[in-house]
Structures are given as structure tokens and as C-alpha cells.
Amino acid sequence: MKIFDIEQLAKADKVTIEKQEISSTELMERAATLVFNDIHSKLNGAQIPIKIFCGIGNNGGDGLVIGRLLLEHGYQVIAYVVNYSNKRSQDFLLNYDRIKEVSNNWPSSIKGEDDFPEISEKDFIIDAMFGIGLNRPLEDWVGKLVRHINRSKAFIVAIDMPSGMFADKMPNEKRPAIKANVTITFQSPKLIFFLPQAAEYIGDLQVIDIGLDREYLAKTAVNKQLINKPEAQLLYKPRINFAHKGDYGHALIIGGSYGKIGSISLTAKATLKTGAGMVTIFSPKCGYQILQSTVPEAMVLTDENEETLSNIEFDLSPDVICFGMGAGTSKETTAAFKDLLINTKKPMVIDADGINILSKEKELIKELPENTVLTPHPGELERLIGKWKDDFDKLYKVKKFSKEHKLIVVIKGAHTIIVFNDDLYINNTGNPGMATAGSGDVLSGVITSLISQKYEPLIAAVFGVYLHGKTGDILAEEMSYEGLIAGDIADNIGKSFLDLFKKEMQSEGN
Numbered sequence: 001m002k003i004f005d006i007e008q009l010a011k012a013d014k015v016t017i018e019k020q021e022i023s024s025t026e027l028m029e030r031a032a033t034l035v036f037n038d039i040h041s042k043l044n045g046a047q048i049p050i051k052i053f054c055g056i057g058n059n060g061g062d063g064l065v066i067g068r069l070l071l072e073h074g075y076q077v078i079a080y081v082v083n084y085s086n087k088r089s090q091d092f093l094l095n096y097d098r099i100k101e102v103s104n105n106w107p108s109s110i111k112g113e114d115d116f117p118e119i120s121e122k123d124f125i126i127d128a129m130f131g132i133g134l135n136r137p138l139e140d141w142v143g144k145l146v147r148h149i150n151r152s153k154a155f156i157v158a159i160d161m162p163s164g165m166f167a168d169k170m171p172n173e174k175r176p177a178i179k180a181n182v183t184i185t186f187q188s189p190k191l192i193f194f195l196p197q198a199a200e201y202i203g204d205l206q207v208i209d210i211g212l213d214r215e216y217l218a219k220t221a222v223n224k225q226l227i228n229k230p231e232a233q234l235l236y237k238p239r240i241n242f243a244h245k246g247d248y249g250h251a252l253i254i255g256g257s258y259g260k261i262g263s264i265s266l267t268a269k270a271t272l273k274t275g276a277g278m279v280t281i282f283s284p285k286c287g288y289q290i291l292q293s294t295v296p297e298a299m300v301l302t303d304e305n306e307e308t309l310s311n312i313e314f315d316l317s318p319d320v321i322c323f324g325m326g327a328g329t330s331k332e333t334t335a336a337f338k339d340l341l342i343n344t345k346k347p348m349v350i351d352a353d354g355i356n357i358l359s360k361e362k363e364l365i366k367e368l369p370e371n372t373v374l375t376p377h378p379g380e381l382e383r384l385i386g387k388w389k390d391d392f393d394k395l396y397k398v399k400k401f402s403k404e405h406k407l408i409v410v411i412k413g414a415h416t417i418i419v420f421n422d423d424l425y426i427n428n429t430g431n432p433g434m435a436t437a438g439s440g441d442v443l444s445g446v447i448t449s450l451i452s453q454k455y456e457p458l459i460a461a462v463f464g465v466y467l468h469g470k471t472g473d474i475l476a477e478e479m480s481y482e483g484l485i486a487g488d489i490a491d492n493i494g495k496s497f498l499d500l501f502k503k504e505m506q507s508e509g510n
């Protein structure tokens with residue numbers, strides 16, 4: 001799914017109005033009716049107090065339409081108009097008149113702190129103060145209203161965007177925004193919804209297709225994509241009936257140290273389970289027996305050193321090398337990694353201590369082959385690129401790093417983001433059950449395996465992150481978030497392949 005900028009969305013509204021020959025009022029009615037339907041289906045007529053906070057632009061107009069429809073269906077609604085400016089939009093004014101036709105209670109006006117209503121935690125709040133039109137800081141009293149609503153602990157549904165949130169700046173103490181339980185957004189999610197620092201403001205995200213012009217949406221180029229099943233299906237390469245193991249490549253997994261052999265065992269298992277033709281593991285000597293018994297399908301080569309890697313020599317020609325899991329960052333291991341980089345130009349995936357070594361020895365970064373995939377978690381990323389001011393600054397720095405070094409960076413997290421040059425691929429699978437030791441090691445195996453099977457490294461990263469998260473989602477339903485461990489993900493990657501083309505009973509939500 002494309003992620004559009006707000007300028008592109010505003011343009012899409014305009015184009016839709018022209019091409020579908022509808023008025024902006026009708027488009028608003030369509031969008032707000034879809035939101036109403038959603039809320040109505042969940043509340044199911046429940047007589048809970050609903051308070052709608054409307055701005056004076058089109059987001060406020062949406063709020064008034066939703067309010068009118070709720071009143072018409074017998075709900076208890078109080079609408080407030082937050083008078084933060086004198087410039088009312090036409091569709092706001094029109095819907096202001098319409099809501100008066102169905103209620104004797106005129107929306108009451110909030111002009112300052114004295115007008116703030118009491119909000120109980122049993123209230124149901126609809127936040128329609130600002131949408132994508134917010135373009136400057138909130139006035140002091142409006143910020144106080146936002147905090148007042150947040151403090152109430154009431155259930156909050158934000159329309160299009162949580163009010164106070166800019167599409168390109170993180171909210172914070174000084175820049176307050178509504179902390180919604182649910183955000184119902186129109187047509188396209190906004191990038192900020194997927195960044196960790198915005199999570200507490202967005203709550204559960206719902207994207208509603210309001211029927212904006214298909215042609216405009218299809219033709220408009222974006223550099224941000226949300227990866228769901230439809231996108232992942234397009235990446236899959238079917239297997240050939242007459243294939244032999246050589247067709248699916250030979251992956252070399254290098255890492256491990258005394259006490260951390262489990263990490264490469266997980267990576268190797270995941271590499272095999274994702275479909276690589278052959279896997280060889282290179283580990284310190286102490287890993288030999290463990291690896292031969294935990295992953296008998298893999299071949300094992302060992303370093304002359306017992307406990308850490310010191311000299312990585314092998315007499316084979318792998319299609320891809322994955323380095324770093326559990327390797328440590330000792331002097332000998334760093335020297336061995338350096339030699340490996342200088343002597344091979346195979347496609348590479350670098351994880352964990354591989355990234356930590358690069359962070360300490362920055363000059364090694366230039367030795368990485370083009371399109372190498374790095375898979376840092378936030379701590380590893382910070383060591384690699386330095387601190388960031390906020391998540392937008394993080395993306396800016398990672399894009400710069402990717403362009404400068406021609407590398408693919410997989411920023412792991414709840415929504416893992418794959419960065420290549422200026423392009424972002426945001427993953428929409430995975431769950432908190434995957435916050436468990438070793439699940440990152442499994443991910444490196446999945447990506448390595450796909451590269452071994454001749455997927456382009458960027459595709460391997462995007463598709464691999466999707467499959468890894470999807471496996472976690474399937475397993476969480478079977479065994480709970482708590483019961484899920486990394487080995488389960490490695491063992492069951494096949495389920496995410498099966499799921500790719502399984503017919504859904506209902507279309508997939510977001």
C-alpha cells in the first residue's frame with residue numbers, strides 16, 4: 001500500500017471531486033459516513049455519553065457529520081466546537097447547520113479554558129479538531145484542551161489524525177497531541193503512524209478507503225510503502241518442478257562464541273527452513289557438536305580457536321554470507337571479520353556483533369559489498385549512526401547512511417522499516433510476542449536464505465521481514481505472545497509461505 005504525503009492526499013481530494021463530479025460536501029459525507037458505520041457497528045446502540053470535539057475546518061466538518069448520524073441513530077451526543085480561529089470552512093458551516101436540524105442542543109462553543117467540559121473516563125470521545133490541515137503550533141489554550149482530554153482516560157477515537165499531531169514532527173511535552181485509543185484515517189496511513197515515538201498517540205490504526213480517484217492514486221509516485229500480504233505476494237518467486245538444491249544456493253553463516261552458539265544455530269535453522277539449498281556454518285571450535293546435533297542438515301566448519309572466531313577460512317564458494325550473530329567483538333574476531341571483508345565480495349547480511357564491529361571500526365564500512373543488508377535493532381543502530389533527535393531524524397540519518405555507503409538498512413522494531421536510498425518499506429506484520437531472545441537471529445537467516453535463492457537483496461530484506469513477522473502472527477494465535485520463542489519462528493517459517501496464497505474469509509485489515 002502506498003503511503004502518500006499529506007500534500008498528495010489533499011491533491012487526491014481535489015482530483016476526486018473534479019473527476020467524480022461530486023462536491024466536497026458529498027466527499028465529506030461519504031468519508032464521515034464510513035467512520036460512523038464503523039463506530040455504530042462497534043457501539044451497537046450502546047447508550048454511552050459521546051462527546052465530539054470539532055475544529056472549524058474540514059476535520060471539524062467530519063466530526064459534525066459523524067455527530068449528526070449518531071444523533072439520527074439515537075445515540076447520546078454532545079458536540080463542541082473548538083473555536084481556535086475565525087476562519088470556518090464552507091463544509092464545516094454547512095454541516096453546522098445540518099446538525100442543528102436533528103438536535104435541539106446546538107453544539108457548544110469552546111473559546112478558552114473556562115469552557116472546557118468535564119470529561120469522565122466513561123465518556124466516548126471523538127477527536128475531530130485538526131486533521132491534515134494543522135500547519136502551526138497550537139495556541140496555548142488549545143494545547144491545554146488536548147491535555148485535558150488526554151487526562152480524562154476516556155476512550156478516544158481520532159478522525160484522520162490525532163489532533164495536534166503534525167505529519168512530519170513528533171509530538172512531545174511542548175507539542176501536545178491527542179493520545180487516541182483508535183485512529184481512523186482516510187485512504188492512506190501517514191508515515192508518522194508507524195514510528196515508535198508516535199505509537200502512544202495512534203492506538204489501533206484503521207485505514208478507511210473513501211474512494212479517492214484510483215487513477216491519481218495509482219499514478220502518483222511515492223517513496224514509502226506499507227508491506228501487507230498483497231505486496232508480499234508479488235515478491236514471491238515460485239519454485240521450479242525440476243529444481244535441485246544447487247538452484248537455491250549455498251549460504252554461509254558465520255558467528256557464535258562460547259555460550260552463544262545458539263544464535264547461529266537459530267540463524268542456520270531459519271536459513272534452511274526458508275528454503276536455501278545448502279547451509280554451511282562457520283563457528284569457533286566449541287560450536288561443533290552443538291551445531292551438528294541441533295541443525296544436522298547444515299555442514300559445520302570450525303575456526304582453529306576454541307571460543308571465538310579468529311581466522312575465517314573456508315574452501316567453498318557460497319552465494320551469500322551472513323555474519324555476526326553471537327560473534328562478540330574481540331580483537332581477534334574483529335581482525336577475522338576485516339580479512340573476510342577484504343577477501344570476499346559475496347552478497348552479505350550483517351547482524352548483531354557484525355554491526356557492532358562496524359560501529360567501532362568505521363573504516364570497515366567501505367569494504368562492504370554494495371547492497372549489503374544490515375539488520376540493526378535500535379541499540380545497534382545508534383552505535384552505527386549516532387544518536388538521533390527523534391524518529392524523523394533517525395530516518396533522515398539512515399537514508400543518508402544508506403546512500404553514502406550503498407547499503408540496505410533494516411531498522412528492526414514493531415514496524416520494521418527497510419531503508420534503501422530515499423525509499424522506505426514499512427512492514428505491517430509481527431507482534432510483541434516476537435520481542436524474545438533470538439528472534440533477530442532468525443530474521444537474518446530468513447533474509448540470507450532468500451538472497452541465496454537469488455532474490456535481489458532489497459527484495460529479500462522486504463519479503464524476509466514480512467515472512468518473519470507473518471510467522472510470528474500465525475504462531476501467536478496458536479501459542480500466545482508469551483509462549484512464542486525464536487526457535488518456533490525458525491521452525492514454522494513455512495506457514496508464512498502457505499499463508500501467502502491462502503484465500504481469506506474476509507479481506508485483510510491494516
Ligand SMILES: NC(=O)C1=CN([C@@H]2O[C@H](COP(=O)(O)OP(=O)(O)OC[C@H]3O[C@@H](n4cnc5c(N)ncnc54)[C@H](OP(=O)(O)O)[C@@H]3O)[C@@H](O)[C@H]2O)[C@@H](O)CC1
Nearest residue numbers: 013028031057058059130131132133134135136137138160
Ligand atoms: N478535502 C476533502 O474533501 C476532505 C477532507 N477531509 C477532512 O478534512 C481534513 C483537512 O481539513 P482542512 O484542510 O480544513 O484542515 P483541518 O485539519 O480541519 O484544520 C483546519 C484549519 O485550521 C487552520 N490551522 C492550522 N493549524 C492551526 C493552528 N495551530 N491553530 C489554529 N488554526 C490552525 C488551518 O487553516 P489556516 O488558518 O492555516 O488557513 C486549517 O486548514 C482532513 O484531515 C479530513 O479530516 C475528509 O472530510 C475527506 C474529504
Ligand SMILES: Nc1ncnc2c1ncn2[C@@H]1O[C@H](COP(=O)(O)OP(=O)(O)O)[C@@H](O)[C@H]1O
Nearest residue numbers: 377413414430431432434435437438439440441
Ligand atoms: N512488538 C513487536 N512487534 C513486531 N515485531 C517485533 C516486536 N518486537 C520485536 N519484534 C521483531 O523481533 C526481532 C527482534 O530482533 P532483535 O532485537 O535483534 O532480537 P535478538 O537480538 O534477541 O535476536 C526483530 O525482527 C523485530 O522486528
Ligand SMILES: [K+]
Nearest residue numbers: 127130159161
Ligand atoms: K482529529
